[in-house]
Every structure is written in C-alpha cells, then in structure tokens.
Amino acid sequence: MKRIIFLFIILAAKIIAQPNFCLNLGTSSITTVGMGGLYERTELNNDGKHDFISTGPSFSLSVHLSNWSFGFNPAVIYPYQISFNYKITDCNNDGNKDVITSDTTINFIKIISGTALGTFTNSNLYNAGLKPYKFTVQDFNNDGKKDIAVINKGTTQISLLMGVGTGSFSSPQILNCAGISENIESSDFDNDGKKDLVISYLNNTNVRIYKGSGNGTFNLISTYTLSTAFGTSLINDFNNDSNSDIAILSPNSTILTILRGGGNCTFTSQVTYTSTGSTAIKMATGDLNGDNLPDIAIHKFPFTAEIFLANPSGGFLPVITNTLASSLFTICIASVPYYIDIADFNYDGKNDVLLGADTYGCAIFILENCNSVGIPESEIKPTLLNVFPNPTKDLLNVEINGLNNYELKIINILGQTVLTHYSNSEKTSINLNDLKAGLYFIELQQPLGKLGNEVNMPSKKIVIER
Numbered sequence: 001m002k003r004i005i006f007l008f009i010i011l012a013a014k015i016i017a018q019p020n021f022c023l024n025l026g027t028s029s030i031t032t033v034g035m036g037g038l039y040e041r042t043e044l045n046n047d048g049k050h051d052f053i054s055t056g057p058s059f060s061l062s063v064h065l066s067n068w069s070f071g072f073n074p075a076v077i078y079p080y081q082i083s084f085n086y087k088i089t090d091c092n093n094d095g096n097k098d099v100i101t102s103d104t105t106i107n108f109i110k111i112i113s114g115t116a117l118g119t120f121t122n123s124n125l126y127n128a129g130l131k132p133y134k135f136t137v138q139d140f141n142n143d144g145k146k147d148i149a150v151i152n153k154g155t156t157q158i159s160l161l162m163g164v165g166t167g168s169f170s171s172p173q174i175l176n177c178a179g180i181s182e183n184i185e186s187s188d189f190d191n192d193g194k195k196d197l198v199i200s201y202l203n204n205t206n207v208r209i210y211k212g213s214g215n216g217t218f219n220l221i222s223t224y225t226l227s228t229a230f231g232t233s234l235i236n237d238f239n240n241d242s243n244s245d246i247a248i249l250s251p252n253s254t255i256l257t258i259l260r261g262g263g264n265c266t267f268t269s270q271v272t273y274t275s276t277g278s279t280a281i282k283m284a285t286g287d288l289n290g291d292n293l294p295d296i297a298i299h300k301f302p303f304t305a306e307i308f309l310a311n312p313s314g315g316f317l318p319v320i321t322n323t324l325a326s327s328l329f330t331i332c333i334a335s336v337p338y339y340i341d342i343a344d345f346n347y348d349g350k351n352d353v354l355l356g357a358d359t360y361g362c363a364i365f366i367l368e369n370c371n372s373v374g375i376p377e378s379e380i381k382p383t384l385l386n387v388f389p390n391p392t393k394d395l396l397n398v399e400i401n402g403l404n405n406y407e408l409k410i411i412n413i414l415g416q417t418v419l420t421h422y423s424n425s426e427k428t429s430i431n432l433n434d435l436k437a438g439l440y441f442i443e444l445q446q447p448l449g450k451l452g453n454e455v456n457m458p459s460k461k462i463v464i465e466r
Contacts, residue, residue, distance in 0.1 A: 039339050039356050042088045044097050044118030048388035065118050080112045080123045089137050091146050092167030095429055102132040104153050126169045129159035136186040138195040141216035151181045162216055187235045187244040190265045200230035209265045221265045228255050234285050235466050236294045237438040239314025249283050275306050275319050286342030286351050292439050297353045299340035305353050385444050391463035396430045407445040437466040
C-alpha cells in the first residue's frame with residue numbers, strides 16, 4: 001500500500017488595506033503531519049490548541065494533537081475505521097469530543113468515544129437505515145441531546161436518530177423527501193429556537209427547507225431553485241441581519257452562490273460571485289481582516305487560495321487570488337485539494353488559512369502572516385476572562401482567574417442576550433449547540449464590589465462555526 005500523506009499549508013491571512021494580503025514563507029520547520037486524507041480541526045484535550053483528526057491508513061482514525069509550537073505531534077492511529085463522512089462532537093454530554101462516521105457499505109452509524117486526554121477508547125454501531133451517507137448533527141427535539149439526520153444514499157429517505165444522552169441513539173425515524181438527496185445541513189432558518197433542515201438533491205438545482213417542529217419531526221416549507229447545481233455549502237449570517245444564509249460552491253465550476261435567508265424558512269435573494277481560474281473545490285468562512293464580518297476562502301487547483309472579503313452591506317469585494325502556495329507543491333503529484341480551514345493557527349491574534357491536499361509524499365508548508373498587526377499569545381493569556389477554542393463549533397471552555405459564583409452572558413451582534421450560564425468554579429464549559437453560526441460576545445457578570453471598583457466587566461468576541 002502506498003503511503004498517503006496529507007499536505008497542510010498555513011496561509012496567514014491578514015489585510016493591511018483592502019484588498020491587499022501580506023504573506024511570507026515562514027521559518028518554521030517543515031515536518032510530516034502523518035498519513036491520511038480528509039482532515040477536520042477540533043480541540044480534543046482541553047489545552048486550548050487546535051488538534052486534527054483525519055482518515056489514516058486504510059481509513060483508520062488518525063489523531064494529531066498540537067505540540068504547542070505551531071505544529072503537531074506524530075499521528076496516533078486508532079483501530080477504528082472512519083469514512084470521508086465524519087463529524088466531531090460530544091455525543092454523551094461528558095465534555096469530551098467523540099467521532100460520528102457513516103459508511104454506505106453498511107447500514108450503521110458508528111460512534112467512537114473520546115476521553116479528556118484526546119484519546120479514543122471504544123466504538124458502537126447504531127442502525128441508520130439503508131446506506132447512510134452525509135449527515136448533520138443537532139438537537140432536533142430540544143431535549144439537550146445530540147441527534148443525527150442522515151441521508152440514505154440512492155433513496156428519497158432521511159433517517160433521523162434521536163440521541164438518548166449517553167452516546168447511544170434510538171432506532172431511526174424516516175423522513176421522506178421529494179427526491180434523491182445528496183447534501184444535508186441544519187440551522188434555525190426561522191429563528192424559533194428549533195432546528196430546521198436544508199436538503200439538496202442529486203442532479204437537481206432545487207434546495208428545500210424542512211421546518212423543524214422541535215420534537216424531531218419535519219415538514220417541507222419552501223423550495224428554492226439555484227442557477228447552478230448545489231455543491232459544498234456553509235451556513236452563516238453573511239449580511240448581519242440575524243438570519244441564517246447559505247453559501248454554496250457549485251461542483252466543477254467557479255460559481256459561489258449566496259442564498260440570503262429571510263428569517264421565515266425562505267430565501268429572499270440569490271447572489272452569485274465568480275472566482276477566477278481553475279475549478280473551486282472546498283471553502284471555509286471566518287473573519288480574515290479584523291472587521292468582524294465573515295469572509296470566505298476557497299481552495300482551488302493548483303493549491304491556490306482565493307479570498308472573498310465581506311463588506312458591511314452583506315456582499316463581497318472582488319476576489320483576491322494568492323498563488324504563493326502553488327509553487328510549493330511542485331513535488332506533489334496526483335494531488336486533490338480536499339481541505340481548507342480558517343482559524344488562528346499560529347496563535348498571534350490573527351486568523352490564518354489552512355490548505356490541505358490528499359497526495360503522495362508531501363509535508364507541511366507554512367506561510368506566516370507578515371503583518372505587524374496582531375495580539376501575541378503572551379498578551380492574551382493572563383487576562384481575567386479566557387475562552388477556548390475560538391472559533392468553536394459547539395463547546396466553549398471558559399477560565400475565570402480568581403473568581404467563582406459568577407454569571408456569563410452570550411450576546412449577539414444586536415446586543416441581545418441569547419444565553420446565560422452560571423458557574424461556581426474558575427473553569428466551566430458552555431454548550432453553544434443551540435446558537436447559530438456567527439459572531440457573538442461573552443461577558444462576565446459580577447458585582448463590582450467583588451472585583452474592586454477599578455476593574456471593568458471583561459468581555460470577549462467569540463465566533464461560532466457550523
């Protein structure tokens with residue numbers, strides 16, 4: 001068997017003056033991350049650093065923990081097979097990340113249980129209908145437990161598995177759809193506190209929203225026809241109106257489409273943008289230039305990063321193309337750009353872009369941010385209020401230095417308190433699963449008399465990804 005090594009490129013992305021980027025080839029050592037194909041960023045061992053899970057040799061579970069020096073430890077391979085369809089979440093509410101994976105060759109969903117040390121101990125199978133394929137994980141019946149909605153490949157059915165809170169799932173309920181499903185995502189598209197489904201179809205330009213009832217059942221509420229086929233998708237509030245929008249990267253094309261949500265399980269408009277050059281493969285969203293707006297980064301052949309910077313009106317500035325990465329891949333053959341991500345990978349206070357490719361004989365290349373703007377990690381750590389990971393997908397860890405019996409509030413960009421959390425410990429964790437993707441603020445609430453009148457109530461910006 002040939003050894004397959006996943007290539008990472010860290011593209012530090014910070015805007016000096018729109019739309020210019022400043023990128024340099026870093027001095028960090030070039031090392032091999034490990035074997036494997038599709039990577040997913042997470043935080044496994046509660047150290048506040050980015051870790052990665054990937055499909056390792058023979059599709060085994062491969063774990064790469066951060067080594068605190070802008071790099072990763074050698075891969076740890078576990079004897080559990082995963083497919084390219086997997087997600088990382090806390091299935092049993094123990095505060096540790098687990099892995100959910102589907103496999104069209106068997107009729108089961110596999111749950112691989114994680115520990116607080118970032119290790120994995122056992123796996124269990126749950127019936128998920130015929131040929132379980134792509135899936136989404138949310139709390140669909142509002143009982144505080146993770147549920148799964150999974151496409152049954154080649155059929156018109158979606159299997160709904162309700163979580164019981166211990167990491168196990170009930171027998172599947174069936175949702176019959178209007179066509180053979182190809183993609184499925186979930187969000188609250190009408191702001192009623194209940195998760196809805198958005199489903200696209202094989203060889204079809206229709207997108208349909210199924211409204212969630214809050215008890216694990218769904219009803220078709222609206223259909224929208226795209227100008228091109230549905231491909232890779234992201235859900236975020238791209239125009240800051242507190243409604244969920246969908247960014248769609250059409251397969252085998254250069255078209256980026258934004259469906260703007262109307263807040264009532266419908267879309268008010270469809271806006272398309274054209275990237276340059278070769279076919280777009282994958283995309284990620286995050287704030288790349290410090291304006292608190294969600295930008296979009298696209299990974300293209302031949303290992304090129306294209307950036308769409310968001311503007312305050314909800315649109316995007318003309319595309320910025322960076323080809324510096326492509327020159328580093330001349331030794332890589334038969335390569336496919338499988339992965340792109342946005343986060344602060346070198347912990348300097350600025351978001352970076354990470355590109356990865358499933359290819360033979362490639363290693364890590366780091367393009368570091370050459371802007372002087374940023375907050376060194378040494379200046380971030382000693383504050384009263386510390387949060388990690390940030391961005392986060394579902395669980396936010398909080399450390400309050402020297403305080404207990406306090407209240408934390410999560411506030412949206414409209415100034416509305418959307419979640420309140422109480423704790424009597426310096427360390428706590430907040431489940432953000434019920435909040436939509438987007439920008440929020442976490443604020444410490446505590447009587448001034450307990451802190452001293454000279455100390456203001458601290459708050460921090462947090463980003464939730466879906």
